[in-house]
Amino acid sequence: xxxxxxxQPGMFVQEKEAVTLDCTYDxxxxxxxxxxxxxxxxxxxxxxxxxxxxxxxxxxxxRYSLNFQKARKSANLVISASQLGDSAMYFCxxxxxxxxxxxxxxxxxxxxxxxx
Amino acid sequence: DAGVIQSPRHEVTEMGQxxxxxxxxxxxxxxLFWYRQTMMRGLxxxxxxxxxxxxxxxxxxxxxxxxxxxxxxxxxxxIQPSEPRDSAVYFCASRSGNxxxxxxxxxxxxxx
Numbered sequence: 679x680x681x682x683x684x685x686q687p688g689m690f691v692q693e694k695e696a697v698t699l700d701c702t703y704d705x706x707x708x709x710x711x712x713x714x715x716x717x718x719x720x721x722x723x724x725x726x727x728x729x730x731x732x733x734x735x736x737x738x739x740x741r742y743s744l745n746f747q748k749a750r751k752s753a754n755l756v757i758s759a760s761q762l763g764d765s766a767m768y769f770c771x772x773x774x775x776x777x778x779x780x781x782x783x784x785x786x787x788x789x790x791x792x793x794x
Numbered sequence: 795d796a797g798v799i800q801s802p803r804h805e806v807t808e809m810g811q812x813x814x815x816x817x818x819x820x821x822x823x824x825x826l827f828w829y830r831q832t833m834m835r836g837l838x839x840x841x842x843x844x845x846x847x848x849x850x851x852x853x854x855x856x857x858x859x860x861x862x863x864x865x866x867x868x869x870x871x872x873i874q875p876s877e878p879r880d881s882a883v884y885f886c887a888s889r890s891g892n893x894x895x896x897x898x899x900x901x902x903x904x905x906x
Contacts (some may be wrong), residue, residue: 725896
C-alpha cells in the first residue's frame, strides 16, 4: 500500500526567505511519481512540480524545487524567495507510473503562512 | 483549454434529498477522478474512470454514492439520499496518460 506523510500541519516563513515543506512516502512500487499541489484559500488545486522515481536530477519549476532523496523516501518541496501569495495549503501526493494507471494519494497537507 | 469544469459551485440541500454533481473533463483526457475533501479526512479518492470505464470505486463510501461517465466529456456523482456527514468539497480531476492531474474548482456541498 502507498502512504504519504506530511508531518508539519503549519509553517511560518518570512517574506523573501526560503522554506522547506517535508514529505515522506512509502511504496513497494518500483516506478512512481511524486507531485506537489498548492491550494490557496480560494480552494482550487494547483499543480506545482513533479518528480519521477527514476529521474536522476531533482525537479525544478521556477521558485519551486523538489529535494528528492530516494533512499530516505523523502520528497521535500523547497520554495525560494517566499512571496505573500505563497500562503496556502500544500499537498504532497504520489502514484505509481507504470501502465499509466494508478490513483493519486495525498498527504494531509501543510499550511504555509508567509509573513510580510 | 477551459480546464476541468464542475457544476454547481455550491449546493445546499436537506438531508434525504438527492444530489447530483457534474463534471466536464479537459478534452482529450482519458482519466477522470472524483475526490472528496474534508477537514477530518483530507483528500480522499472516491472513484476513477479510464476511457469512461470505472476502474477503482473502492473509495466510494457506501451504496448511497454512485458515479457515471456516459461519454468522454461528462461525468456525474450522485448521492441518494444525502446525509449531513456528506458535507464536503467534491473535486473532479482529469489527466491524459502520465500527465499531472488537473482539478476542477470543486463543488462545496452542504447537507442540512
